[in-house]
Amino acid sequence: MVYRGRPSAACFACRARRIKCDQIKLGCTQCRRMRMQCPGYHNPLDQLFRDESANVAQRAQKSYRNAKYCAVGSRRDASTQRHEDLSSEANSSPMQPTTSCHQSDIASPSVLPGLSQPIEAVALAHFMSSYVPRSHFDYLPGIFAQPFTGLALSATVHAVSVASLAREVGHPNLENLARRLYAKALSETNAALAVSQTATSDATLISVLLLSLFEAIVWASPGIPANWNTHTRGALALVKLRGSRQFDSPIGARLFAQVANIICIDTVQQKRRLPSDLVDILKVAEHHHSGHSRFKFASLTGEVADLRADIDAGGMTTDEVLDAAQSLDGKYVEFASFLRTLMDFQEFVLKEPRSGVYGNKVHYYPSHRAAQFWNSYRMTRIVLNETIHDHAFGLPCSSRVGIQEYAIANIQQMAEDICASIPQYTITSGFSDIFDVCCSFPKSSSADTQLTFSSRKASTMSLLWPLSTVRGIHLASEDVKAYAVERLQALGSEFRVPQTYNLVAGCSEADALEDDGLHMFYVS
Template sequence: MVYRGRPSAACFPCRERRIKCDKKIPTCSQCARVYAKCPGYRDTLDQNFRDETESVIKRAEKRHDPANSTADVIRFESTSPSISLFTLTPSMDDVAVTNFMSSYIPGSHYDYLPSMYGLASWDSALSSTVRATAMVYLSQELCRLDLMHVARRTYVKALLETNGALAHPSTASSNSTLVSVLLLGLFESLIWTHTGTSGCWTAHTRGAFAIIKLRGLQQFENPVGQQLFAQVAKTVCINSLRQKSRLPIGLEDLIERALQCKPDYPPYHLIRLTSNVSNLIADVHASTQSGSKAVQMLCELDEEYKQFAKYLPLNWRYHIWTLEKPDELIYGNTGHWYPGHRALQLWNSCRMTRILLNEAVYALSGEVPTASKAQSRRQAIDNIEEMATEICASFSYFATFVTPPLVTSRALAASLLWPLSAVRGASLASKDIRSYSVKRLRYLGTVSRAPQVAEVASQGPGFDALQDGLHMIYVS
């Protein structure tokens, strides 16, 4: 379409030898410049346009001489004015996906998703799960119930397409299918508004584990496969730890294979430690270990975590800084800077687990010899206080150091919810630090649009962080 504008009736300055003006002003061009009053720029919204497509086509056809050449004939095809060739208004799906990729993905586990989504076909399971998750995310951002209904309908479609991909041998173990299952879990964690764990989320976790078992060693051959394995294995370990059950059969072997393929990758070492904790806590819960033996093994695992943190590579370590003047957002005037959100989560995972280990040591210390009982309890309390303090100090990364694109990232805010809840639930931590964790929980609950956080924050230390349901947000 070709459009040309016609100025409105607004008055414009006279221009010498160009516009004949009947105003009573000096004819001298210099005087005209002095005495003529300039009305300013014209308003482009007042301009009128007409469709000159047909006239342009006719002029082009006249300029073309058919006698010169028949091979280079230029053909112009006009379309009906009622039919639009394109629209400048994006669809709601496009708006949702763009918003999801720009405001949630930074700071989340899914930094590989944009490139993967760009290669997916529109009718694939991955494309549908991305649209469903993006739509529910947008509905929460805009507080629009109609978009939530659209998201749920898209979720049903995505679920059917994912099941279809799982049923086909060529796609059952692909990266895109595994990511689709993980996104279905993320969808469930976003819509979950209660404490406790969603049954649907647990089902998707089991499905993701079945896929990594099916994938075998091939998943360790590329960076995305390695990252996906770490994401799923960590989720399964934490879920087993929460349920106080031993790891599902096959996971420990896969973890060892992963370490053989990439022995210097810190997340794999952390997963191995978490798997050992999960099995030990399950044995303690089942009373298969004597009290003194259990305390010894718990202390040994705690020492392994300390050594793991001590020898982390430089690109995974954090730096401590001190404020010149007090800030109510920063605990104890000391903050942390991390190389990225993955390093932040790795450190807080260590700290939460060490709190759990030392709480178990304190609880079982009554069964150890009297001579070491007081020392075991004192050491457990000191360790818990240290880990709780470091978790609270890590909040400064979100409040101070994050670059502008991540400031509003719900994923980054959500990654701090469960660690702070662990501090809230640590009865052996000081009252002051638990009070700080509750305040920051309430703040981040608002930022991350998680209504259940208010209920969690109102609970006392007797409410176990392993059962509050925030682990779904933490690992999804």
Template sequence: MVYCGPLSKACLPCRRRKLRCDLRTDACTQCTRAQLTCSGYRDTTALRFRHETNAVQQRVTARKSTTTIPRSPPLSIYCQARDIFYHNYVFGPSKPFEFLLSVYSQTSKDVHLSRSVDAVALAYLNAQRPSGSAELEARRSYVSALQYTSRALQEPHLAKQDSTILAILLLDLYEKITTRAPAFHGAWATHLDGALALVKLRGDEQFIEPSIRGMLIRLSTNVLISCVTSRRPVLDDLVSLRHTIAAHSLTPPDPKWRESDLVIEFAKLRHNIDTRVLADENEVTFALIELDSKFLELSRQVPPTWQYVTIQVATKSIHHYESHHHIHPAEHVCQMWNTFRATRILLNELVRSRCMDRQGRVNAGSGFQGIHERATRAIKQMATDICASLPQYIHGPSTFDLTGSPSASSDLGSGTFPAGRPDPRYHLPCYRLIYPLFVAAQSSVVPPSLSKWVVDQLRFMADYHAIKNAMTVANLLESGQRTDVGKVYAMLGSYAFVC
């Protein structure tokens, strides 16, 4: 209610005509003289206060329509980092760090673990969305995590805890995300080996809990990749750990696990060749051929859920090397097959080298010509199969449906680059193709047309997906410079992204 001050008792005609009203009982003199109907006189006590609720509401509504509602404050860089890290590593399709949920919580009192989570999450955020602040905070968290983890390793009761092994795994992941040079011989190779020793001290009880088994599988994978890439011997503790994990598993090993067993055999055989433990050339050749036959046998035993479909196309797009491509039921299936193909390429290159003399000609000895030809065919087939895995993922996982038809938003059939930028979630599936493409294109066996096609695809990745390392590898291939595949793998931080 609003107070309106003193009011006139005059009749309405007098108020309108602004005349003095004499307030006579029947009708005022002014109305009688003008022959007007006098309206009577107001009760000013009732009108002294006026109801203004509706008017006030109207004014407030008008103000709201022109007032900008403040937005919620932006998430901190730590929250952003953890969100994107958890999305890809904990909840994503391959879930390589799914066990993180059961081992770590936001309220964890293990400072070395929480700082390690911050360090790797910030580093991963910076890898996806380069930011000076994310990079700086990642380094700070990493230094702090190193200090706290070193202290934990010096205390027997902390050293054996799940949190300490997980912190080592996370810091190893940080190294692979941020380091663009081989780091497999340095401190973190030692740290991973030390984590293996800690696991050994913990006994068999640790294998009962499924989430802890997941963490130990991750550790075994990281150590295996470190050994293979650095060409150092596969540790006996690693082989023992994998046997124990398999013994406690409730399900039969999947093709990826069985493939890792063969990769261990490859690493051991190659190390024995490098160190001349296996020196007889005939023995080396037939050992390599026998191992390659095991890879072939594994490929025939892959269950339907791990198989891909080959789709023939009437018109090749710019992303088709040949007139077909593969459709995989999931990205981790594609990764398994490309690891299989890349390893077979490296294996058969060793076979071919054993069939050549110092002048680069095939040895005249019995059977070498046929062995050399089979190895050459295998390399070419694996290389073209790697190329066939690219169209499904070059624009994102939904580029093609299972019939092989391009999606409605795809430009793959047009031979032109699509407009705009892809969804950031599609960055990693594309990134994971770089290493197998490099292995395929670097071989001296494949035709120049394949190497050129791979360079074009890498340049497309650099342009469309903004992947700088794709351009680096493209330039490396185009230069013709022979580069050890392990160094390229390390430069890409590959097992940080190929999980």
């Protein structure tokens, strides 16, 4: 690897102006003196990898052509002498022997003939640079680089890396290799779980989470894969086994928050009560990290899951449902005020229409994680207000109309805000150029506004479920649903998610969060 110099730790504004930055966490002094909002700092992990996706894709396409030519040539009816001549030429050539074209499913180095590096190494570099930086696994490079992390983590990382590359290039040999590596990863993870010392390690929990990600990547049929649910339950069992010790380290608390997010969203989507084990651990987490936004939000989401499960089970009166849903919606509004103090966003009004933008409003978020947090808040409020609207039909007309109009207004606002969050992560270049605003707007030096096809993969994949949610809202306006359908189809095509076509083709107006499976990308 070529040394490219020590990466700058200055904020984006100071780096662009080539001035010294004091790197204060909440905003540097230089930006404050200029009376501008500090645009933030680079993620150091983002600078450890150079995006070689274009070169990888070019080499892969070339190897496909070579493999195809080789396969066609082997079927030609030629004389024995001619075959010997060709073999002699091949052996004297510095290129790979032609036999590698017929053994692509035996040894991984020949899966894509012509690559100068083993395919696992290419896939790993691609995965670490394209998916990891803006995903829930952005901590992975630091963990993976540590010695003695165990065979399970290494095996699962390689399996997921090859699966990710296989889906992107659509090569069957890569898909077969990914499944073989997955089988090995399962074996190594089970071996780690069988030993008490390794079962509770960070590396083993990460391995289980990566197995869930693998299931999401290879997912191809309607519904949720049974193995994804199995790995999710396994992760919950591990955080219970890890106990309060997991909150003694930042990575331990981070991993618990990741698991809690998966379980909470899955239970809301499936209309199940939050597992009592997770409720107990959440109380411990809030005790160790009071005021932590993710733990507070997980507790609120658990209340929504319990309400949906109770409604689905029957037995609640109309008044009880409305009181509970309205109370929860009020808690979310209150939580939004708290959230703005941590990760507020800016809203800009465009002076003219722009392709890929709904209406004339666009949001700018300090990070992809902030955008996802806000969209989780919006999707949950959509569910609550749909519940309020639908159960208000049991009230007298004099009371019903006002409640339903208020619920519809909330739903429409949440849907529009989700759509306003899309352009920052789908417009690949010149995002800040679409605005005619003051100079305090963070210019294109921001990491989240310079997204290539590859580097925006994880952030864009996490937009599919919010868009699907908007698409399924029967109370939203037709134009906002049409925008969601168009973006869902475009992004699904770009990132090879065929399930989006089924959703768009069906265009059903059911429960916005029900059974589309896209939430696996959202939490993985």
